[in-house]
Amino acid sequence: MIRLGLRLAIAGGRDAIARLVTIAAAVALGVLLVTSILAALNGFFAQNTRYAWFNSGSQHAAATAPAAAEPLWWRIDHDQFDRQEIGRVDVAPTGPHSPVPPGIPRLPGPGEYYASPALAALLRSTPADELADRYPGHLAGTIGQAALPSPDTLVIIVGYRADQLSHQQGARQITLINGTSPDDCGCEIGVDAAGIDLVVSVVAAGLLFPLLIFVAAATRLSAARREERFAAMHLVGATPRQISVLATVEAAAAAVIGTALGFALFYLLRDRIATIPLTGDPFFPSELRLGGWEIAAVALGVPVAAALAARVALRRVRISPLGVSRRATPRPPRAYRLIPLVAGIAELAYLVGRRPETNNGQTFAYLTGFLLIMAGLVAAGPWLTMVGSRFLARRARRSAPLIAARRLADNPHAGFRAVSGLVLALFVSSVAVGVITTIDDYRGPVAVGTQFRGTLTQDFFDDEHRRPGTATVVADPVPAGLRGLPGVRGVTVFRVNPASTARSPIPDGLVSCVDLARIPQYGQCPPGAEVAEIFPDVRQRGPDGPDGPHPPYVWPAATVGADQLTRLPVLTIMVQTNGSTATVERARSVLELAYPDQSMPVLDGDFGNTFTNMLAGWQQLANVVIIASLVIAGLSLAVVMAGGLSERKRPFSLLRLTGVQLSVLRRIVVLETAVPLLVAAVLATGAGFLAAHLFLRAQMDYTLRPPGVVFYVISAAGLLASLGIIASTLPMLRRITGPETARNG
Template identity: 30%
Template sequence: MGVRFAVGGGREGWIRTLLTAVGVGLGVMLLLGAASIPTMMEGRSQRGEARLPLEGDQSVPRSAATLVEAGADTNFRGDAVRGWLLRPDGDRAPTPPGVTALPGPGEMVVSPALRELINSPEGVLLRERLHFKDVGTIAPPGLIGPRELVYYAGSATLTTDDGGWRIAGFGTTVKSDPLDPALLTLLIVGCVVMLMPVAIFIATAVRFGGERRDRRLAALRLIGADVRMTRRTAAGEALFGALCGLLVGAVLFLAARQLIGGVTVWDINVFPSDVTPVPGLAALVLLAVPLCAIGVTLLALRRVGIEPLGVARDSAGRRRRLWWRLPLPLGGLALMLLNGRVTGRGAQVDPYLVAGGAALFLLGVTLLLPWAVDAAVARFRGGPVPWQLAVRRLQLSGSAAARAVSGISVAVAGAIALQLFFAAIQDDFMKVTGQDASRAQLQTTLPSHDIGSIRKMISEFRTTEGVRGVIASIDASASRPGPLRRGEEFRPSTRVTVGDCGTLRELAHTGPCKDGDVFVVKDSSGAVEADYIAKTARPGATVDFAPEDESGSPSSHPRLWTIPRSARTVDSRQDPTGQMAFGLLATPGALDPKLLHRPMARAMVKIDPTVPDAVEHVRNTAARIDPRTQVYALQNTARDKQFTSLRTGLLVAATATLALIAASMLVTMVEQLRERRRLLSVLVAFGTRRATLAWSVLWQTAVPVALGLALAVAGGAGLGLALLRMAGKTAFDWSVVWPLIAAGGALVLVVTLLSLPPLWRMMRPDGLRTE
């Protein structure tokens, strides 16, 4: 009979069922998305590992089934571009996943997103950098996500002596580090915070049309139905709406699944095939939603007296009690604190205690909101007509208003707690790099050891657009000539750095400097012993740049150089990358770099911030010299990768949750207006101005929202303090609270404005028509 009411109730019945289905469907869509997260992460991880070079314990011998590869990654305007150079050793060389044939020299295969970027007007600079011929497309098995920027380029000159690695195939397993206990706590609480509003909205949606339903049940009582029968009838009606919601949610999920490939949120995008719910979790959603609908309906009817001549709820009900609501959040905090410390030695996380405590606390916040609304509006008196209309409506049915905003209250409370925890522990996952970004902003190292390429790099960087200065050095090592002496296990050696006077001043306190000078640098950091340097780097001594042979003996072809007696001993200075120089510093006029064995070139570039895309011009120059040249940004601090990944994931989930909150609140608002359509029509028929009614609707939303946000601040602060105590922190950063409150208020304002058009349509005298 309940199903027949939902289906055969005419236009009103179908509208009620449709609104319930949409409200439940939005929640089901997000729940199915959450159930797909393990599959998404596993798919991305598997494809990422499948394209990694196959590693072995021993070097791979050259054969027709091997190839030489080298990384050629770059960045473009903040987006990572993954790249590899490949040179096959024979016709049976392996191909990376998603690539049908290896590109030849000067050719490349690219991902669809990279091709789209290169061919767009925004990708002109990147097109100059990747100057290979586009000959193919990387298929999805070779990409982590559909919007990933990836390329494989062919090389004719790449060798293992020039920085390449010989491999026999692709695909390896990467052992991930266990998640830090503090980050695991953050992840667990974040999941609870994201899913609690979904559960609340589903519970709210199955109660749509409650007042009209209760009047129908009173009619059933009039023709002989008892109380238990009416409750079962209401449960059947709610069950049908929930089942329709499951169907709507599945349809919305499948539609969003097809569109998700073109969406990138916080640098994360996935293939539609990855968005597949875990079967066990999907079954749990399909079972829990109908049971939730039945349970919520029966629970709601316990406070409603349905009699043959009317519904007792239409009169003033008894006051809500506080005594049984407070133990829930307090019990939740107690459960979380029972877990103990999640930082330092002996840190451990019990997921059941943390998740159960957080869920119990947020449930307590939800249950406190109706009491807070009733307690506040009972004291309101007088005021303008819109205010009086709104207050009277809240006094008669404050529970409906509280249900409408309970989701946003829980979401804001949880977000405040998470942000407080983030702000408190982020210093633990950030390290000071020692780099000085004010002296140079970029660093690059040339993989080639050819001195001609090194000189080309230095000269081209200095003439690149947007470059204000270059600190360029050529590094090698030098040893004391001759055989080992008594008690020595190896020949003493030291570092040798060649650069102009401007560069050497950035590496040491040289004082006056001219081309032809040499300096002996003491390591003022204490990392290298002074007498160790003195055995090789001292004025008048002779050093050998030739490497030792395989037996460890001096080379039969030494490269000797005598340090000038005029060399001055100076103290080292921390360079922009945070490193300390030691050993020998020489200008090109004193030491010809051609004497050095396998020299390494390093450049630190200072860019002009007023030149657009100055960083991209530097990257283009580096790629033009050698595609394997890496350009790194210097930064004073660096974040832990696990912390950054978790923060990004929670931001993606929070964005999806806020979108659901906005859509669900709009559906709830329209349903409440539809319930009050006859009342609005009566007021309009009696001459009430539409502006008065619009303001009354706004106040009916604003008052519960203000109370809900106040409760959210208190609840979020309480939960945040518990998390801080678990982390052993005391800092409480209030600055992270106000933006969340503003976001919650703005969200409600937007939803209220979107509900005004339906309100205008409902404020018509013809709404009095009935059958």
């Protein structure tokens, strides 16, 4: 029977070849997407491991380090250029056997540095006063892949003498280079991978469900003709088991071909896939690899799933030898089909305040809830279609809606089958967009008013203890040349207020009213004052701040006189520029060279830049899932529509013979698909937002924020594209409903 099934699949005529190609293409697309997601997960963990050596100075690394006679002086910092993060590591050996970071053959000596290939290219293409002048010495070589999370990573390792580096703030001695991944050591640099498995699992499920529906839809192509062929074989003595084997072999053969093609496409396109920043940064192609169990799971699981879908799709043939001709109206679906959907929502609701403590427990709990909801949407779809058809029948005033409503009520399973893939795609889209939008609203960067754009801030307080830094009691802390730098519009110096009331972890400040008058957007002094008190929320003030338009703020007068102000420690230097990259980076270079022991000068809006990049990476992944699931759902809809019209050509041709106009038939076809599509789409979108809200409440204690206009545009575009697919099949009606169809039926 297996040999006969292969022969029917390959040499069964044009219909068999078309079905084989369609199923193989569907499987190949799905395998390509699933393998790409699995490889991206492996690439992400490889990226995260490459951050380990940056944490060599962390408490974890120090606690596990063995004693060494020749430690390494180590200072890690970060820099920026044109909104790009630059990792900086200053090193100074105490002897020839001091530890060496990965990716370089030796430690750089004083006046030398190693740079990543991306940073080396940036140094060559950028004027020295904008970037290269910040790093003393010359380029000794490039850092190898072993130390770089991504091809685009900007990293520099600068060499010093031990007596130079040991006196710099933040320098410490280390005895080994840390090799523990950030998700295991709890280190600051890198990503704690807790929850990544959950995200990728939901992503894989979001792609797998529409894929299985697509495969099942392709398997049902020419189902009526195949059922008649199998029923005839049943009449001449074929057993139900043999019939099932034939149907299974046909689908499995196409699935095996598609699986092999999908793997071939993945390895063929791997270099291009590596350039897509699925998680925020592109990958090295060699890191997009699949493990043995992953290859086996996909290679075996996809054909098995296709075979099961084929058996379910052709289950009617197993009723009896005359099962095909004995077709009656199936029993209407019952409301109990809502149970899986309600159970999935109830599970997510239960986890609010009761989430498991372990990462694996959270992954299992949330994934079970999401899978239950997706399965529940598919199970509840026919019942919702029946409810929608009854509503349509009550509202109908013409023949087309009445006929469409009656046909949907007779077989709501078939009506919903056409749109089930799109319903799941809308659910996945609403979950992804809801979660990303909410996280961005809670943790994304604060909007900066126009008066603060292009303002470079050099802080002089310690980031860890929020206390003023050292050696900042100077009369004029503005570096030479900064005031006259082209593009610099003003420089304002804020000093520490000795009478600070500690209302904020950042000390209160003082500013000269003469300086403040030159920058009215920061507020103004009261009449007659020489010095004003400035509170840490200075960035919230001004006529165009995040709080909305309001008049310039009048700061309270300080008790400190202008002559006393210069004897106080410097709190912050703010440099107003024209906002151009050249001006900002030149000013940044001047400040970094003048104050090498202080924190990096930043632009307003740079705060949270790393998290913003990571969030953008997950948004990129969500967009990939949304687009891929919508494409798969659209293909499923096209296949089901084409197959459904082919199966119904005889009843439609009989309607035309009785005088029904072709335009009426077209409206019937549209209504039969649009009603379940719209009804289930509303439920799927609502269920998606509810699931996202429950997940956010349980995992992060966030409340769902409404998505932006982009989501509604994408959803509307998906629905319009679906209606376009439906409309594209309507010309078939004229060709397949002629008198010859009724005569030959």
